[in-house]
Amino acid sequence: MAGIFIIIPAYNETEVIASTIKPLIEKGYEVVVVDDGSAKSVETYLDKLPVHFLRHDINLGQGAALQTGMEYAKQFNPDYVVHFDADGQHNFSDIDHFISLLEEKKVDIILGSRFLKEESIQLVPKKRRSLLKIARVINYFFTGLMLTDAHNGFRVMKGSVLNKIRLTEKRMAHATEILKLIKKNKIKFAEGATEIRYTDYSLQKGQKAVDSVNILIDLIINRFVR
Amino acid sequence: MTKIQIALLVSLVILLFLYLRYFKSKLVNRLFFLVFFGLGIVFVINPDISQKVATFFGVGRGVDFVIYFLLVVFLFLFINIFYRLRNMDKTITDFIRSKAIEEAKKNEPGS
Numbered sequence: 001m002a003g004i005f006i007i008i009p010a011y012n013e014t015e016v017i018a019s020t021i022k023p024l025i026e027k028g029y030e031v032v033v034v035d036d037g038s039a040k041s042v043e044t045y046l047d048k049l050p051v052h053f054l055r056h057d058i059n060l061g062q063g064a065a066l067q068t069g070m071e072y073a074k075q076f077n078p079d080y081v082v083h084f085d086a087d088g089q090h091n092f093s094d095i096d097h098f099i100s101l102l103e104e105k106k107v108d109i110i111l112g113s114r115f116l117k118e119e120s121i122q123l124v125p126k127k128r129r130s131l132l133k134i135a136r137v138i139n140y141f142f143t144g145l146m147l148t149d150a151h152n153g154f155r156v157m158k159g160s161v162l163n164k165i166r167l168t169e170k171r172m173a174h175a176t177e178i179l180k181l182i183k184k185n186k187i188k189f190a191e192g193a194t195e196i197r198y199t200d201y202s203l204q205k206g207q208k209a210v211d212s213v214n215i216l217i218d219l220i221i222n223r224f225v226r
Numbered sequence: 227m228t229k230i231q232i233a234l235l236v237s238l239v240i241l242l243f244l245y246l247r248y249f250k251s252k253l254v255n256r257l258f259f260l261v262f263f264g265l266g267i268v269f270v271i272n273p274d275i276s277q278k279v280a281t282f283f284g285v286g287r288g289v290d291f292v293i294y295f296l297l298v299v300f301l302f303l304f305i306n307i308f309y310r311l312r313n314m315d316k317t318i319t320d321f322i323r324s325k326a327i328e329e330a331k332k333n334e335p336g337s
Contacts, residue, residue, distance in 0.1 A: 055326055058318075
């Protein structure tokens with residue numbers, strides 16, 4: 001089994017995370033859980049599953065947690081690295097599919113997109129669909145890349161990409177920062193169809209529409225202050 | 227003395243006192259602020275001085291000059307603080323991260 005490292009940032013996750021991780025372990029992936037300063041350490045909910053467990057003493061943000069996970073994984077020289085959500089929104093069977101897409105399309109990173117297949121588009125709540133359409137345009141403005149899905153946490157990349165991306169955005173603007181880095185470092189990319197399964201749990205935990213304003217502000221500030 | 231002069235003087239003195247007590251940093255820093263507060267006190271006691279400086283700079287009133295000057299000072303201070311906070315933020319992040327990586331645990335399967 002090639003070294004496939006799944007990075008899962010987790011913040012105040014409870015029982016759901018174990019059910020997210022189990023199938024990943026069964027497939028033989030290396031799972032790296034980064035607890036981003038949760039009030040109650042996520043470790044207690046891991047059911048002693050054989051994962052690599054890291055913990056931020058204070059909450060830094062999802063971008064920071066991903067970066068910590070990636071830096072940790074780098075030590076193992078992984079063949080592939082995956083960004084995966086803790087709340088069960090992502091589909092673990094897409095991992096193998098994206099890995100073959102990497103070879104097929106001869107690229108270094110596959111970015112998940114909800115908008116490539118009609119069935120997955122239908123799964124996205126209507127309000128979020130319009131917000132994401134706007135996000136797509138803003139994304140293009142900031143990154144120069146026109147993607148169908150501007151904000152998808154599911155990504156599969158070759159291990160070599162770890163040397164080319166370093167996330168400095170700690171909170172949610174990291175999604176756009178990754179795209180900027182892809183463009184800047186000329187990393188070959190493609191989008192892959194995936195679906196996000198929204199459950200009551202994940203919708204309640206997930207980002208609110210208001211957060212998009214915060215992301216935009218972060219992006220604007222960093223445009224001027226880099 | 228007008229009431230505004232008294233009020234400003236009192237606040238300046240209090241600020242000066244607080245600053246000297248709590249910012250035990252480099253001597254240069256303290257001298258700089260002593261001068262700043264000193265100038266502030268001078269301008270308040272004797273607005274004519276600020277008037278003279280103002281006319282030299284081609285500004286209408288002494289008070290106007292002080293306001294413009296302060297605007298620049300505050301802007302500078304703000305930018306300064308902003309950058310210092312960012313650096314501090316980065317330092318904290320790096321620290322939390324290296325600690326997290328160093329203390330990483332791996333459960334063995336079947337444990």
